[in-house]
Amino acid sequence: MRAIGWQVALAALVSFGPTQAQETRPMTFMDVMELRSLGGGTLSPDGKRVAYTLGIPHWKSGKSYTDLFVASAETGAIRQMTFTREKNESSLQWAMDGQRLAFLADREGGQQVYLLAVDGGEARKLTEAKDGVHAYAFSKDGKWLAFSAGKAEERQLSLVDLSTDDFTITALPKHTTPIRDFAFAEDGKQIWFTSPDRVDKDDLKRREKKFDVRLADQVQPPVHLWSVDLKERKAKRWTEGAAFTVAAFQVSRDGHWAAYRALPTMRGLGDVSQEEASLHLLDLSTGKARPVLEKYARFMAFSPDSSRLVYAAPERFERLRNDKLWVLPTAGGPAKNLLAGKDVSVASASWAEDATTLYFTEGVGVDQHLFSVSATDGTLKQLTARPGVIAGGYSADTRSFLLTCSDPKTPANLYVAKAATVGTPAQWVKVSDANPQIAKLALGETEAIRWKAPDGVTVEGLLIRPVGYEKGKRYPLIVQLHGGPAAADQRGFQGRYVTYPHIYAAAGYAVLQPNYRGSSNYGEAFTRQIGGNFMRLSYGDIISGVDHLIATGLADPDRLGMMGWSAGGHLSSWTLTQTDRFKAISTGAGAVNWISMYAESDVQSVREFYLGGRPYDAWDNFVNESALKYVKNAKTPTLIHVGEADQRVPKPQSDELYMALKKLGVPVEYIVYPGMPHGLTEPRYQLVKMVSEFNWFEKWLKGRTEWFDWKALLDTLPAESEAKPEGAASAAAVRRR
Numbered sequence: 239m240r241a242i243g244w245q246v247a248l249a250a251l252v253s254f255g256p257t258q259a260q261e262t263r264p265m266t267f268m269d270v271m272e273l274r275s276l277g278g279g280t281l282s283p284d285g286k287r288v289a290y291t292l293g294i295p296h297w298k299s300g301k302s303y304t305d306l307f308v309a310s311a312e313t314g315a316i317r318q319m320t321f322t323r324e325k326n327e328s329s330l331q332w333a334m335d336g337q338r339l340a341f342l343a344d345r346e347g348g349q350q351v352y353l354l355a356v357d358g359g360e361a362r363k364l365t366e367a368k369d370g371v372h373a374y375a376f377s378k379d380g381k382w383l384a385f386s387a388g389k390a391e392e393r394q395l396s397l398v399d400l401s402t403d404d405f406t407i408t409a410l411p412k413h414t415t416p417i418r419d420f421a422f423a424e425d426g427k428q429i430w431f432t433s434p435d436r437v438d439k440d441d442l443k444r445r446e447k448k449f450d451v452r453l454a455d456q457v458q459p460p461v462h463l464w465s466v467d468l469k470e471r472k473a474k475r476w477t478e479g480a481a482f483t484v485a486a487f488q489v490s491r492d493g494h495w496a497a498y499r500a501l502p503t504m505r506g507l508g509d510v511s512q513e514e515a516s517l518h519l520l521d522l523s524t525g526k527a528r529p530v531l532e533k534y535a536r537f538m539a540f541s542p543d544s545s546r547l548v549y550a551a552p553e554r555f556e557r558l559r560n561d562k563l564w565v566l567p568t569a570g571g572p573a574k575n576l577l578a579g580k581d582v583s584v585a586s587a588s589w590a591e592d593a594t595t596l597y598f599t600e601g602v603g604v605d606q607h608l609f610s611v612s613a614t615d616g617t618l619k620q621l622t623a624r625p626g627v628i629a630g631g632y633s634a635d636t637r638s639f640l641l642t643c644s645d646p647k648t649p650a651n652l653y654v655a656k657a658a659t660v661g662t663p664a665q666w667v668k669v670s671d672a673n674p675q676i677a678k679l680a681l682g683e684t685e686a687i688r689w690k691a692p693d694g695v696t697v698e699g700l701l702i703r704p705v706g707y708e709k710g711k712r713y714p715l716i717v718q719l720h721g722g723p724a725a726a727d728q729r730g731f732q733g734r735y736v737t738y739p740h741i742y743a744a745a746g747y748a749v750l751q752p753n754y755r756g757s758s759n760y761g762e763a764f765t766r767q768i769g770g771n772f773m774r775l776s777y778g779d780i781i782s783g784v785d786h787l788i789a790t791g792l793a794d795p796d797r798l799g800m801m802g803w804s805a806g807g808h809l810s811s812w813t814l815t816q817t818d819r820f821k822a823i824s825t826g827a828g829a830v831n832w833i834s835m836y837a838e839s840d841v842q843s844v845r846e847f848y849l850g851g852r853p854y855d856a857w858d859n860f861v862n863e864s865a866l867k868y869v870k871n872a873k874t875p876t877l878i879h880v881g882e883a884d885q886r887v888p889k890p891q892s893d894e895l896y897m898a899l900k901k902l903g904v905p906v907e908y909i910v911y912p913g914m915p916h917g918l919t920e921p922r923y924q925l926v927k928m929v930s931e932f933n934w935f936e937k938w939l940k941g942r943t944e945w946f947d948w949k950a951l952l953d954t955l956p957a958e959s960e961a962k963p964e965g966a967a968s969a970a971a972v973r974r975r
Contacts (some may be wrong), residue, residue: 265740267954269733270928272956275671277304280330280331280631283336287311288640289307291306297921297956301913303326304328305318306319306320306327306341307319309652314668331375334377334379346372349370351398368387368940369389369543371385379425379426382400384422391437392416394416410466413464417435419432419486420487423756424492426468428465429465435462459503459672460481461485462475462483476525482502493522496520497540498518513555535549542589542634547567551564563575563598570967584600590657596610597610597631597639603760604728626648627650640654645731646681647674649672651672652668652670654669670875676731682702682740682744683703685700686699686701687786689786695764695779701792702749704746705743713792713793714797714799715747715797716750717799717820718737718799719800719801720737720753723776723809735927736826738928748787754809770850776809777809797821797939798821799821800823803828809828816868818874822935823875827880831894836853849863866895869902872902877908879927882914885916889910907934926951929951
């Protein structure tokens with residue numbers, strides 16, 4: 239990126255916006271960068287504790303490192319268990335006694351398994367695998383811990399004997415090909431695993447010799463299901479065939495059944511392969527499998543009593559149809575669609591302990607709630623009504639929910655709830671406090687708003703009002719467009735480099751986040767309606783939302799800006815060519831030419847749905863839905879962003895837009911992020927994206943003379959001492975909780 243000609247516009251990163259009360263201050267870019275992330279939440283087998291990790295940003299290294307926390311599920315008291323600066327704890331699993339916790343950590347190079355007594359003491363390293371441990375699991379009887387280790391092409395299984403004082407490790411007999419996924423049988427007497435039929439040693443050798451050319455759609459060996467008896471140490475093969483590969487499996491608790499998802503192994507399917515996933519039920523007493531679902535198999539789970547298999551699949555094998563929950567009796571009989579006639583889409587679910595109820599979360603407009611459905615008669619109940627975003631599931635073993643919950647003013651935290659009181663959030667036990675510093679920030683008020691689209695359909699979105707909002711005053715408006723497009727902006731906390739509305743709210747902007755046609759959470763028809771009419775219908779929904787805010791007196795029609803990434807980038811670029819109402823646009827990872835995009839991208843099937851077929855079958859529609867066709871209409875100053883290694887919406891799409899705008903004399907700047915995929919993973923690049931974008935709007939909507947200066951950016955960085963984010967609890971304070 240060139241710094242030449244990029245000048246000032248970052249002066250007020252902390253001080254902009256109306257004066258706030260003493261106890262709060264405006265949100266800054268570094269507040270966004272320093273947000274910590276929850277991960278690895280898991281309940282102990284007795285349900286008394288919750289373990290989780292916190293990802294803590296480390297600016298100097300450009301990485302986020304995790305530490306391990308344990309909390310009481312009864313009182314919410316939190317203890318920080320590890321303090322490993324610049325190291326990570328991950329893949330948390332409880333031992334069956336509920337007193338010890340295992341995790342993977344990279345303390346001495348490669349990942350190894352550690353075991354920690356949660357009531358005190360240091361973690362003990364269990365493994366010394368040369369190339370690090372890939373995965374591990376406890377047996378349900380508490381006798382064993384199994385782990386896979388070695389290079390991917392050589393990975394094998396070993397056992398840790400937990401009954402011995404020295405935790406003796408023995409390697410299982412070497413399988414002829416590497417181990418992929420594995421899991422213990424319920425009784426702890428077998429390990430189930432998947433393994434490819436062969437390894438191409440010549441292919442490995444040529445890569446070692448630096449012959450690293452890539453063959454498109456290279457043939458992969460089929461992967462099949464095996465088990466190994468831990469007493470006899472003998473392996474048994476359960477599936478075979480060259481036409482399919484086992485992508486995932488699960489074994490029932492009673493040991494009578496296994497279910498597996500299979501993908502075809504033929505070349506040329508590309509991204510369609512996931513839609514081609516079939517589901518099979520394997521009778522372990524006979525070794526015979528019966529087909530359950532021909533394609534679109536996405537999820538499966540046996541009931542605790544092993545009498546039923548639930549899976550998610552659409553009623554019709556078409557793109558973006560609702561996934562329903564189907565229950566299949568394992569002993570025989572047809573599957574039952576539990577959600578027939580209900581306009582909901584469910585990706586996964588958790589069984590209740592009595593196998594009569596299933597629990598799942600589902601987006602409802604700008605919120606996400608917890609639901610239950612009867613596995614016998616399909617009765618559907620909404621269990622929560624709290625505005626915000628609830629996720630998580632139910633543990634039949636502990637008879638507890640472990641949930642995450644976020645709202646516009648609170649980043650996600652973990653909660654434990656019982657079935658009887660899950661509808662009463664006041665009775666949940668909060669077991670994490672990931673970002674207490676947010677309480678000291680002045681945030682814009684978030685509300686759900688609705689308006690009518692040009693065709694009369696009701697559209698919903700989020701409005702974030704400026705900090706210090708005054709009724710009757712008009713404000714500059716930033717329209718932030720979500721990606722997908724089959725996604726939705728929801729009423730959770732927003733603090734990411736893609737959408738960071740509170741920075742704008744603190745600077746006196748209003749922010750509109752429209753859930754335009756094509757978004758999820760509003761029913762199947764709303765999501766699928768843009769098929770064959772991608773840009774125009776969504777664009778109409780967005781513009782009518784802007785008009786609504788102008789009509790209410792909130793938005794200043796002379797100070798409109800738009801930004802978006804991915805599908806939001808497609809629509810930002812489309813808007814650029816359809817109207818000159820916007821004074822500035824920032825478009826990230828967006829497509830402008832669907833003809834070239836079709837083959838450049840790693841995804842084709844979704845384009846075929848949205849654009850009415852393949853380009854050589856629907857040429858006119860591909861052209862007519864391309865912003866590049868109308869680019870001569872463009873007048874709006876535009877900032878373009880793209881990851882150099884983006885495979886989803888590759889860089890040539892941004893190149894085409896940049897060249898067109900340059901040739902047409904439209905003010906344009908173009909930022910390429912080195913080595914980045916579709917999403918920016920490097921924190922420094924995330925910061926550049928936010929700062930440059932914000933100041934692009936400051937220049938063109940508020941009249942600042944310049945828009946970017948490296949010194950101003952660098953001056954915002956934290957001190958080399960790496961001070962903790964404001965409000966972060968000290969290690970001693972955390973231990974005292």
